[in-house]
Amino acid sequence: MDGNVILIAVLLAAMLGMVAMAFAGPSPEKARKRRVATIRGRYGESAEALLEARMRRAISNRPTGAEAKMLVSLVPNPDNLAKRIKMTGKKWTLSQYMTACAIIFLLITALLALRGFPFFFALLVGAAAGLGLPHRWVGRLITKRVSQFNAKFPDALELLTRGLRSGLPIAETLGVVSNEIPGPVGEEFKLITERIKIGRTMEQALQETADRLGTAEFQFFVITLSIQRETGGNLAETLSNLATVLRQRSQMKLKIRAMSSESKASAYIIGVLPFLVFGMICYINFEYMKPFFTPDPAGIFGLSTMQVIGIGGMCWMGIGAFIMAQMINFEI
Template identity: 80%
Template structure:
């Protein structure tokens, strides 16, 4: 009991420290003085002021590089995670993502230990939740934003078509779309126009957006513009046909979702019910479920018969869920 109490106190202290670090930012007065010093050094003519400004810039770049190295060492694939965070459209950072994961891990582990769970099991469950829940939430935001983008993208293509038929250049029509179409479509087209204004070519700006979105609908649009710029032709007619194809594609997806919604709901309920009941029983009366977590040295690989049956059932349920997911997954 003393060891568990000490571990719980350590987790609570770590969680409190993370809260303090997350909520207590840098001093506004120090930040103001630093900005004033940087402005003075930038506009001063003395050699000492210029040298001090260069040293301050080098130190700031060095600290940023050190922080980046620390993030790279803590995250297995920081580039992929950064790409996923950008796909959400939120201005989140890797440090905020890691802090959220640490909050979930420490909070859930401490709660489970307070309920009488073994420390090792509480730490493993907290670690799994800390890694899985932020990943799931980011994926949910990505899917939601892509769905919103695909719903408004045909309207943007039709607006482009009307602008081209009225005699406007493609760059100006992109700016009109960024201001007229709300939601993720307007945001992405605004970024495209801003990149073009700072010197990027249209192909580069469009391809960067296509890589961030990762949707075949926008990739079709990029390929259409690239082919038209090389071969020529009526771009307005091509974009009009593309808008029609994308609308038909969206309608087919909705039909498939409607036809498979009942089967998906049944699969979700049946698949999640055993785990929900198991978790609720463990939370309400862990002593009743304690034999399930007790190893048996004489069993297979040190596992008891209940554990072997549970692992087998979990594997078979996973195989069944995978097969059902593939049966209702259609490529359009």
């Protein structure tokens, strides 16, 4: 028990240290210098000063190179992870994300060790939770933000259509959309206008946003503008037709979601219930489930009969979940 107490104390101390390092704010002197530089660039009379201020605002959320170098040894592909974090719309950094993963890992490992679970099993469960839970949470935030974007995007296209029909150029209508449409749509169009102001072409700014969002609806919009610039035609009418198509696409998705909701609920209940019951029994009475974690040298590959049955059951459940997922997966 003394060894467990020492281990828990070390884990908690490491967790507190990582929290302090990741979430500590910048020094007051650096913050003061940055504010002075921002004000000086904002109210400078030269065009170069104004351009420099706009560039600083546009790239203020980029991660620093030092941070990427610190995390390159822990993250297999930090660029993809940074892209996923940006897709959430939150101002999180790689350091904060990895700190959250480490905190979850240490907490789960400490709780399982205190409950008397084998230390190696506690490490495996803690590592799975530390890597899986933040990844799952980021994925949910991305899905939620993309859904909000797709819900308001047809309204933005209709606003663009009205602006073009009233005689405004496309660049000014993008600015109007960024100010009038709330939520992710306004934020993304505001970033597009800022990139155009610092010298990017409209195609480059739109394509960067399309790559970050990863949604087909906005990619349709980018392709429509590219084709119209090459071939000409009535852009307002084209955007109006695109808005109608996107609304019909959204209605079809909602209809499919309603039709497949029963199958999804059944799959979630059937898939989660065995693991939930197993975890509750292990937490309440670990001695009853201890044979499941005890190897048998005379068994298959050193596994006991209960372990072989458990692995076989998980394989069959995985096959069933995969089949049910493919049955309700519709491509629109």
